[in-house]
Amino acid sequence: MPLTLERPDGVDAAIAALLSAPDAVPIAGGTDLLLDLEAGRVRSEHLVSLAGLPWARVERTGEGWSIGSTAPLRRVERSEGLAADHPGFVEAVRSVGSAALRHRATLGGNLGRASPASDLLPILLALDADVTLVGPAGPRRAKLDELLRGSRDLALGRGELIEGVALPPRAPSAYAWQRVRPANDISQVGVAIARPPGADRWAVALGGVLPRPCRVPAAEEALTAPTPSEEEVRRAARIASTAARFASDRRATAEYRRRLVDVLLRRALARASGGARP
Amino acid sequence: MTRPDAAGKLRGAVTFGTDLERPGMLWGALVPSPAAAGRLRAVDLGPARRTPGVVAAIGAEELRQLLPSALGRERPLFPVEEVAYRGQPVAAVAASTRAAARAAARAARVTIEERRPVADVEDRYPEWPGPGAASDPGVIAHVRAGHGNVASAFARATLVHSETYRTSGVCQVALEPHACVAEVSDGVWRVTSSTQTPFGVRDDTAEILGLPAETIVVDGTWVGGGFGGKGAAFLEPYALALARASGRPVELALSYREEFRLGRSTLAAVIRLDTAVIDRTIVGRRVRLLLDTGSSLPGRDFATGYSIGFLVGPYRCGAVEVEGFGVRTNKPPFGPHRAPFAPQCVFALESHLDGLARRLGVDPLEFRLAHVWREGDETFLGQKVGPFGGERALRAAAERARAWRPSVAEGHGLGAALGFWSTGTGAGGEVRLRLDGRALRLEQVEREIGSGSVIAGLTAVAARATGLPARLVRLVASDTATAPVDSGVFGSRTVAALGRAIVQANEKLLATLARRAGGGPVRLEEGADGIDVVGPAGRRPVAELLTPEERDGGGLVAEGRHYGNAPPIDPSRVEDGTFYPYTDFTASVDLAEVEVDPETGSVRVVRAAAFQDVGAVISEPLVRAQVEGGFVMGLGEALTEETLWSPDATLLNPSLLDYRIPTLLDVPPLEITLLEGAPGAGPFGAKGVGEPPILAVPAAVANAVADATGRRVRDLPLTPERVSRALIRP
Numbered sequence A: 001m002p003l004t005l006e007r008p009d010g011v012d013a014a015i016a017a018l019l020s021a022p023d024a025v026p027i028a029g030g031t032d033l034l035l036d037l038e039a040g041r042v043r044s045e046h047l048v049s050l051a052g053l054p055w056a057r058v059e060r061t062g063e064g065w066s067i068g069s070t071a072p073l074r075r076v077e078r079s080e081g082l083a084a085d086h087p088g089f090v091e092a093v094r095s096v097g098s099a100a101l102r103h104r105a106t107l108g109g110n111l112g113r114a115s116p117a118s119d120l121l122p123i124l125l126a127l128d129a130d131v132t133l134v135g136p137a138g139p140r141r142a143k144l145d146e147l148l149r150g151s152r153d154l155a156l157g158r159g160e161l162i163e164g165v166a167l168p169p170r171a172p173s174a175y176a177w178q179r180v181r182p183a184n185d186i187s188q189v190g191v192a193i194a195r196p197p198g199a200d201r202w203a204v205a206l207g208g209v210l211p212r213p214c215r216v217p218a219a220e221e222a223l224t225a226p227t228p229s230e231e232e233v234r235r236a237a238r239i240a241s242t243a244a245r246f247a248s249d250r251r252a253t254a255e256y257r258r259r260l261v262d263v264l265l266r267r268a269l270a271r272a273s274g275g276a277r278p
Numbered sequence B: 001m002t003r004p005d006a007a008g009k010l011r012g013a014v015t016f017g018t019d020l021e022r023p024g025m026l027w028g029a030l031v032p033s034p035a036a037a038g039r040l041r042a043v044d045l046g047p048a049r050r051t052p053g054v055v056a057a058i059g060a061e062e063l064r065q066l067l068p069s070a071l072g073r074e075r076p077l078f079p080v081e082e083v084a085y086r087g088q089p090v091a092a093v094a095a096s097t098r099a100a101a102r103a104a105a106r107a108a109r110v111t112i113e114e115r116r117p118v119a120d121v122e123d124r125y126p127e128w129p130g131p132g133a134a135s136d137p138g139v140i141a142h143v144r145a146g147h148g149n150v151a152s153a154f155a156r157a158t159l160v161h162s163e164t165y166r167t168s169g170v171c172q173v174a175l176e177p178h179a180c181v182a183e184v185s186d187g188v189w190r191v192t193s194s195t196q197t198p199f200g201v202r203d204d205t206a207e208i209l210g211l212p213a214e215t216i217v218v219d220g221t222w223v224g225g226g227f228g229g230k231g232a233a234f235l236e237p238y239a240l241a242l243a244r245a246s247g248r249p250v251e252l253a254l255s256y257r258e259e260f261r262l263g264r265s266t267l268a269a270v271i272r273l274d275t276a277v278i279d280r281t282i283v284g285r286r287v288r289l290l291l292d293t294g295s296s297l298p299g300r301d302f303a304t305g306y307s308i309g310f311l312v313g314p315y316r317c318g319a320v321e322v323e324g325f326g327v328r329t330n331k332p333p334f335g336p337h338r339a340p341f342a343p344q345c346v347f348a349l350e351s352h353l354d355g356l357a358r359r360l361g362v363d364p365l366e367f368r369l370a371h372v373w374r375e376g377d378e379t380f381l382g383q384k385v386g387p388f389g390g391e392r393a394l395r396a397a398a399e400r401a402r403a404w405r406p407s408v409a410e411g412h413g414l415g416a417a418l419g420f421w422s423t424g425t426g427a428g429g430e431v432r433l434r435l436d437g438r439a440l441r442l443e444q445v446e447r448e449i450g451s452g453s454v455i456a457g458l459t460a461v462a463a464r465a466t467g468l469p470a471r472l473v474r475l476v477a478s479d480t481a482t483a484p485v486d487s488g489v490f491g492s493r494t495v496a497a498l499g500r501a502i503v504q505a506n507e508k509l510l511a512t513l514a515r516r517a518g519g520g521p522v523r524l525e526e527g528a529d530g531i532d533v534v535g536p537a538g539r540r541p542v543a544e545l546l547t548p549e550e551r552d553g554g555g556l557v558a559e560g561r562h563y564g565n566a567p568p569i570d571p572s573r574v575e576d577g578t579f580y581p582y583t584d585f586t587a588s589v590d591l592a593e594v595e596v597d598p599e600t601g602s603v604r605v606v607r608a609a610a611f612q613d614v615g616a617v618i619s620e621p622l623v624r625a626q627v628e629g630g631f632v633m634g635l636g637e638a639l640t641e642e643t644l645w646s647p648d649a650t651l652l653n654p655s656l657l658d659y660r661i662p663t664l665l666d667v668p669p670l671e672i673t674l675l676e677g678a679p680g681a682g683p684f685g686a687k688g689v690g691e692p693p694i695l696a697v698p699a700a701v702a703n704a705v706a707d708a709t710g711r712r713v714r715d716l717p718l719t720p721e722r723v724s725r726a727l728i729r730p
């Protein structure tokens, strides 16, 4: 199967290239896409590289942080000041694959793949992040939670691209994950928590659940105190580990995943709130 | 040490199997069986033939025309009636590009009347096989042996320790997939292959294709890692048949997914161990083994009879009874993997002994020291134990454990284990030395597979035997038509067996030179102008001692051979099946400290020490590299590596993402101690060190986990989920 690779150097040209062939797909780092192509999960002969687009920024803006979709994760995690403002987000970024992988892999690609096991989606959900998009009809902004339709299913229009992600100025947060092998493996479960400015409770989001990473509002209700008590944490953990749909697959049984949610939520809260660790 | 192959490998200049090219070459691809079991109804190659670029497509039907000699073989190239495992090649195609060949293979239509496959040994035998099971069609090997009165030992016991262990399948994961290129012309069937066993491939291919062995010529090339996976014929007969059908050279190489799906790897097992103790002394052992041998054919299993001895171990244990079944399942045939199935056995036995010692309130290392073989002891099959470094290795580990213990943190644990091995010099081989005035040529068939045993190891032996500097030794590898015969680079035998052959050839060479120099003993030395012979009659250039033919031709030639002789086993102790005697006795002890996460079950090895009985060191950097590499592979078997099969015998994790070998981040600091002094079967008393370093790693890690948590995990590998399950077990 012959593959063509276009490398447009502007946003309009990239959108035009995506519209020019029915099977055209954007490629950022390619760490997912090339494997999907090889395995036949994605069929395309027209790749449109995003490397020429001006979206590789990681910067503080008036509103908070703006992270471009094509910034390699390695650059994101090394951005000055980001870890202090968003410790959980940087924990999540650092957990992805390995250093070598993160030199190529991007935030946009992680969102674009929308894997149920993604390590970045839970923390972005917990931070209630906005995704900025641009397409044939111009730019728009949407909540990640609304865009995320299902497993590997992001509600993007035809020719539409993820431009970046907007985070609040700062938020106490943490991300805890579990894998069989620490590096270059897929998380069995990921638990993200965050307390964005003005929020009246801790946000809790889970990865490694079906059909997509999700928030668990019922657990959040137990976590209104800035430093939840042991009892509150235990209750939230119990609720979270029964709330979501857990899969039994080659990476873990549902039972183990449930147990992990309990453990990881307690750990994440202990880290982020400096509070009790029952 | 700079390895002679390092520069070329770093520059990407060496030719691995997939780099082979021939003018006019086609690419081959295999058509996989879509079912794991069932009756083959039809193979329609029409759509494959119509795929653009396809030159040949062959199945069992076409083979009947093309190569009638291949019919009716015990191991048919393509199945005729029944398919044995999912992915089994039922046909093959050759096309102008690799992509075209793969597209054609996908286009072929294979119809199978599916049957429910046997995916697991416990599918076949949920209970232990009853009397008479040895002749079940599902049993491809049965071994039974023992000595002493086991029943009475167990009746007299003050304690009986009984456990069941389960181990998973593991793959070799050589970086380079299998690959070869075949050419057929003028009655010569020639294949160049990335193989550990050129002569083995020749003989296997001859058998599969029904051709005389002399018409087949196998040449090696650089091998990008073998670990047991590249012995015996695999792709070669298919590539040759395609070359014959197309009239063109054909390259056949697996993708990495195929490597997992079709490769011959170690499969799962169930192991039952009962040990009878009186006070603190072992007086009896019963061993039961159910080994998944996949779709191996009867008589093609060596693992059951070879490995079962590792469940008795290098210990005195009174009366012994062992019984093992090689069980047929619908998976690819069982294949060897660095110390085939031995680390799994050592895991079971050494976990068992560790737990038993704790039950008895004895220090586990002291308990082993009280029972470990001493030279002159007898194996349970009545073989005399030769020089064995077990006691020394255990003592060294015990001393290190004492030194580490005070600094072992809360939540951490220390564990040790002993494995034993025998250098595979029973598989023999030959070499040719050729001396002219300037250099010594060492001619043989094997290619370097990555360990350095051929390119650096054999050269080091030749240099040490002759006294010449290594740079005057030229290693020459050639094909099976021209090189002396050899069994292959496996079984930790290369330096040992071929090394002994080199030493013998050198003795012959020197004897001839001594005669010609007017008396011996003589030795070789680098002289002012080439190589000199030095003896009682003084120093003379080699060139002066050569006949005119030798001077004009290829120099003075001497051949050496070594076919290892194992001390015999006592046949009266064998009831059924084939057991294999040991040629020497090698010990390997590992000590590991782990940290266990009490809630998630994650295990991290924080430091480790390996104590390797080596007989004699021939090249220290090569030996240390084997110990390091064996340790890291063992770490994978201990913690993360396993093949996962669905109930319909589909491999669920045929990728490097889900079949998890260790990454560098998982590897702890490793202290290596090489123990000389208990000589083995190799030259200068060396023992093979390719396999032993992997043996005890999973067991040492498992024992450390038990030390840290007080819980024993009896399933390998110790994934976080398994450990966590053991931790919450009531």
Ligand SMILES: Cc1cc2nc3c(=O)[nH]c(=O)nc-3n(C[C@H](O)[C@H](O)[C@H](O)COP(=O)(O)OP(=O)(O)OC[C@H]3O[C@@H](n4cnc5c(N)ncnc54)[C@H](O)[C@@H]3O)c2cc1C
Pocket: A025, A026, A027, A028, A029, A030, A031, A032, A033, A034, A050, A069, A070, A095, A096, A097, A098, A101, A104, A105, A106, A107, A108, A109, A110, A111, A112, A113, A117, A118, A119, A120, A160, A161, A162, A163, A184, A185, A186, A187, B657
């Ligand atoms: C060995 C290995 C380990 C991994 N480990 C982890 C891990 O621990 N955690 C984890 O979360 N992930 C992991 N991954 C998955 C993956 O690498 C990451 O999710 C990565 O961030 C993907 O980024 P990319 O730039 O390579 O995406 P690509 O492969 O380029 O693209 C992925 C998908 O997103 C689309 N896309 C890319 N950019 C955009 C855009 N700007 N707008 C719209 N669509 C876009 C593409 O069309 C494609 O469908 C791993 C992958 C590998 C191979």
